[in-house]
Amino acid sequence: MDIVLNLEVLATGDEYVSLADQLKARGFSRLIKEGGPSSWQWCRKVDEHVEVVVELLRDAGDEQPGRAISVSGEQVSALTIKYARIVHDWFQEKRIGAPLLDEKGVSVDVVRFADVPAFVILKAIALNQREENKDAADLIHVVRYAGSLEHVAGLFTARIRSGQHPEAIDAGLAALKNQFGDDEFAEGYEKVGAVAYAQFHGGDDDEIVGSQRYAAGLIQGLLAEIEAQLDKVS
Incomplete structure (x- = not known):
């Protein structure tokens, strides 16, 4: 799953724990790749056949595309993608319900996704x-x-x-x-x-x-x- 971070929203929020802590609390760990753990890719093995991988992305802005850059205060990095910011303006919303992992009940949320x-x-x-x-x-x-x-x-x-x-x-x-x-x-x-x-x-x-x-x-x-x-x- 690709998630494009809105850095402006993250910068103004101070009422929640870091993204890294939120991911760890839900059973995710850094994806192990050649050279060590990735800071922008997180994974959780659901069972022997299914593994969920979350990739954190951000708009490249003035940075070189394709680089993993630390996100201030979040203890994670995000891969820079050119023009990724368009999804903050061009998106759709859908209300969905799905059972959480670890039998924590059904969560109902409004999810934004790229149009x-x-x-x-x-x-x-x-x-x-x-x-x-x-x-x-x-x-x-x-x-x-x-x-x-x-x-x-x-x-x-x-x-x-x-x-x-x-x-x-x-x-x-x-x-x-x-x-x-x-x-x-x-x-x-x-x-x-x-x-x-x-x-x-x-x-x-x-x-x-x-x-x-x-x-x-x-x-x-x-x-x-x-x-x-x-x-x-x-």
Whole structure:
């Protein structure tokens, strides 16, 4: 689970224990990696088959993206992600109930999560930087199941017209084009994003090529629909 910390909120709060103490109280410990324990990744083994991993993230701001930086007063670090701050403005809320671990009863809370444009933008930028198969799979999954292309494009169009976070939008759309779009170097289905999506799901040769073409076509269709909606007179 990725959690983007709002440092301004943390800085103004003094009524709770540190994030590290809260995580430890719930049975989490620092994830052990090569070189020692991680300060921004925490884990808890639920049973022999399930392990929950929490990754703490923060907007990079003026810092170099991809670095783990200590969060003042919280005894944890957070990995710096470029443009992660967009989720503080672009989010949805859902009231959910779920049983807590250790048989502590059912907790009902309102959870905030990145909306479709924010999620796709950040995943596209991440895919452009590290080219991991799961980033491509997550991105395509959200675009595919968030609604029709017209609906998803409308969500993007609304965010673009809001005037907020224009640099993040430009970077995200450019990353989508780079990873899935046709250009002078290759057809979209041959690009890293399309190949990464297909490799994540696997299959025989025909199925893999079919998945590549599907992913490229979906994103190209989304980009075309966003452009068409932006061209319409309001």
